Amino acid sequence: MNTLLKKILTSALLLGSLFSLQAAHAAPVQDLKGKNVVLVHGAFADGSSWDKxxxxxxxxxxHVVAVQNPLSSLSDDVAATRRVIEQQDGPVVLVGHSWGGVVVTQAGNEDKVKSLVYVAAFAPDSGQSINDIVKGKPAPxxxxxxxxxxxxFLTLSTDAVIHQFAQDLPPAQARLIASTQxxxxxxxxxxxxxxxAWHTKPSTFVVAGMDHMIDPRLQEAMASQMGATVTRVNASHVAMVSQPKAVADAIIAAASKVQ
Incomplete structure (x- = not known):
């Protein structure tokens, strides 16, 4: 084999190895297959709030499914969430944002649910409502x-969405949230x-430090009562929109512990 041919073959092998390494690096790590995440949106939102x-x-x-809650009562929203949980094949990490935290606290008693994640959410105790949690506290x-x-049925004004609900998003995006709430x-x-359910299921709490809807100090108190693993993000109430990676990382960490 002449020297030129050897050089060509060597270069081709090196190039092939480089492409293989790049492809391996680019490929997603599919290490959590067989586990499910069910996402429960809060008030003034829908399942698309988890799109990032x-x-x-x-x-x-x-495997991820976002519930579309009717937002008509706790029993109705829990029923919608349970139907989604029932459809999952394997263990479920149940995630709730805002009012969705109340929903997952009840729906999380399903056997398939192995872990709970609260994102800027209410986390009531047994026998509690939201009004019980905020009783005696100043109205936001x-x-x-x-x-x-x-x-x-309640809706938020566009101004409230821009300045209180999603103040860390560009105004145009906040207006879109207001229009589709x-x-x-x-x-x-x-x-x-x-x-x-958090009395018997491991829980994680993503505390949104810039939340104007649910006081971050109240979030911290609820997380402490639950004994939850806490992730803190410098975000508005819609942390899953403005800080999606931090929220996803908290969910992934919870899922990685599920057997």
Missing amino acids: VIPLLEARGL AWASALQKDSAG GPWFAGCTDDKVTTA
Whole structure:
């Protein structure tokens, strides 16, 4: 074999090895296959609020479903969440944002649920409602911006979404959230959890340090009561939109511990 041919073959082998290494590096680590994540949105939102988090979870091999809650009562939202849980093949990490935290606290008692993740959420104890949790605390500024329709469903004003709900997002994106928000039935704040699943399931709490909807100090207190693993992010109430990687990382960490 002449010298030129040897050089060509050597270069081809080196190039092939380089492409193989690059492909291996680019390929997602599918190490969490067989595990499921069920995402539960909060008030004034829908399942699309998780659209930045879902691809990050799927890149790790997780099977992900976002629930579409009717936001009409705790029992209705729990029923919708349970139906999704029932459809999963294998263990479930159940994630709730905001009002969704109340929902997962109840729905998390399902046997398939192995771990709970709260994202800037309410985490009531057994026999508690949101109104029980906030009783005696000053009303937040956004409460005065609520608009109630004839059926008793609440929406936030665009101004409240921009300045209180999603203040760390570009105004155009916040306006889009305001325009597509899911109305929330006012009576939900009185609905009580019967049995809080976090007493028997490991929990993680993503505390949003710039949250104007649920006081970060209240989030810290709830996380402490639960004995939750805490992740802190410098984000508004919609941490999964403004800080999706931090939220996804917390969910992935919880999923990695599930057997």
